[in-house]
Amino acid sequence: MKTLLALAAACFLGIGFVAQQHVAYREPLDEMLRFKLLAHLIRQPVWLLGIAAMICGQVLGAVALDESDLGRVEPLLATNLIFALVIAHAVYKEPLSREVWWGGLLVTGGAVIFLAFGQPHGGRTTAPDSPRWLAAGAVVVVAAGFVLVALPRSLRTKAMLFAAAAGMLFGVQDALTRSSLLELGQGLPVALRSWQPYALIIVALLSLLLAQSAFDAAPIGISLPAMTAVEPIIGIVLGMLVFAENLRFTGAAITAEVIGLLMIVTGIGVLGRSSFLGKPGSVVRQDGGSG
Template sequence: MIEVHRVSVLVLVLALSAACCLGFGFVLQQNAAQRAPLSDFLSFRLLIDLVKVPRWLGGIALMVVGMALGAAALGQGELSLVEPLLATNLLFALALSRRQTRQPLGRQGWAGLALLAGGVTAFIVAGQPQSGAATADPMRQWLIIGVMIGLALLLTARGRRSRLGSGPVLLALAAGLLYGVQDALTRVSGQTFSEGGFAELMTGWQPYAVLAIGVTGLVLVQSAFETASLRKSLPALTAAQPLAGIICGVGFLGDRLRTDAVALGWEAGGLLAVITGIVLLGLHPAMPTGTATVTERTRVASPAVSPASP
């Protein structure tokens, strides 16, 4: 059982509420993005076209609320604690998708749920994340951020070349890495604001990086949603984000995890269970399959979503 003095109830409530909003928001976004013109793939025009679709706006509104709740959770708890909790957004996405498709959970669903929830609990209980002093070595910070962004760029380049094959999975992985970095920088921005106020916050580079990474990640996610079902895109996104966030938290934000052999074994096992659970839930029959046909995309694109010019 999670020790009360280790894990704040407030952090749990904030993080799980954020996961709920994110999960519901992802389902609504994919419902709309799958009917967007394919010519908008990996283009900011995709966001301009989708902003005309009410369902997508509803999904974005939920996502914004989820990100705000996640930021509040990050302000109260360690990144290494909050990230695994945010990964439960897939449970809420499955709940909404299951309501739409009326599919029972079955063995696969219950197994995925148990692995995801049990893995998150095992990681938190074994690791006992604690805050510490952020690393004084800026090179480590830039190295970790650079590696994450570099991997995201490589995945995006590869995904661009196979957009109807492995592309959506690669784009979702890239977005997950960026969102993990965004969460880390959100925590830094929150600390700066609490210590120096709005003026000091706006003189730093972190809030602008949060905005730029957020918009870029949004384009990647919507492009993945546009060209593949939630079964292919959402599990990759959900798995990559907490891993990137934990690396950033431990790497340069000063988060501390237990490092004895037993604890490390449980932490690794917990993360493996989380990823396995995410895959099982993502492949569940309740998750919507396929994308809209070309005819449907043409119909939606005009006049609700106008085709992008070449």
């Protein structure tokens, strides 16, 4: 049952991402990284259905996690990229080259292997004033660095770096959500006195803006994979650094985790070499840049 729940969650996540990208890709490029983009998207029924599908997938994933452990469910949730590629090809007739399929399979397979063998476990509640939260702050700084590096780059590079930055913030969002729920368990007044719920709202808005900006820049085969791969890995890393969770460090586990990470990097590299002509109406230079 938990396997079916996790796969259903991955399917709904894939549907949600496809619907969001289908609408965001039609927005003007000058709206990237501007909240005007979200203001326009929120008036689009298909985009709202995509958000609803994504939320439904997150709820099903939470139910699956409640019935099982992270190491068994997270690898199945990571298959949302494959669902998204299949749905995009079948419904919206988006051209998916051999490079996109190979890249998508490598990214998904790498994430599945890393999550399956890493199997984080244990952990404890972390106080709001704990220096452990500096790790989450460091992730936010790195994500901001990715955005700054992406600004003068081509649309393809923008999409991949924005997606990676969004995945990082989604990972921070997961950590803040967990902490906020733990605080809420001690009573609403306690939760409201903590900084995490307010930081959660800000990070959620920024991650959503980055994700939609990535979708605005490029088709889903280029704009989604980095997001899909980075979020669970950042979630695991923050679980270790903030909540003192333990990752498996046996010889076989470390080998598999390294292989998984190499597959993810290779898959994103393959996707970066796939054919991409740019958005309709944009001018793409011979060096791959856009103008």
